[in-house]
Amino acid sequence: MATVIFYEKPGCKNNTKQKALLQAAGHTLEAHNLLTTAWTIETLRPFFGDLPVLEWFNYTAPRIKSGEIIPAELNTEKALNLMINDPLLIRRPLMQVGDRREVGFERDKIASWIGLEAADASGQIVRDRLIEQDLQTCPNSHQS
DSSP states (O other): OOEEEEEEOTTOHHHHHHHHHHHHTTOEEEEEETTTSOOOHHHHGGGGTTOOGGGGBOTTSHHHHTTSOOGGGOOHHHHHHHHHHOGGGBOSOEEEETTEEEESOOHHHHHHHTOOOEEOTTSOEEOOGGGGSOOSSOGGGGOO
16 A cells, blocks of 8 residues: 555545545555645645646635636646645645655546555455545535
8 A cells, every 4th residue: 555645734624534535445644734834836836747727726715715816817837826825725635655746636546546445354345435425625615
């Protein structure tokens, strides 16, 4: 199994569920606070790979919800500088295994990358109820 460096917002319900799913699959987690990490363009940019800038953002961030920041209007450099100054804008989680980095919790991508199958003591694959939940969308975004 893999050692996953996991950047989260402490207290985030979905990040807690995501970590539980990774641990149930046998991965070791090294959790870090995404909000207090000293990000630079060089350390943050690799997590986004070839994704368009629109997919880098946490759309439940207050500055996006209020319309102050419109991700569709941003280029790479401006987006990264905004995120470095306000890490709430960064889509969560950020994960790293070895040299590979990813953003967000897309189950199929993670399953093919490091595996998400949980096994019981006998080695039988167990279907976890977390697998069926939406672990991408912040549950707080549905509240007024």
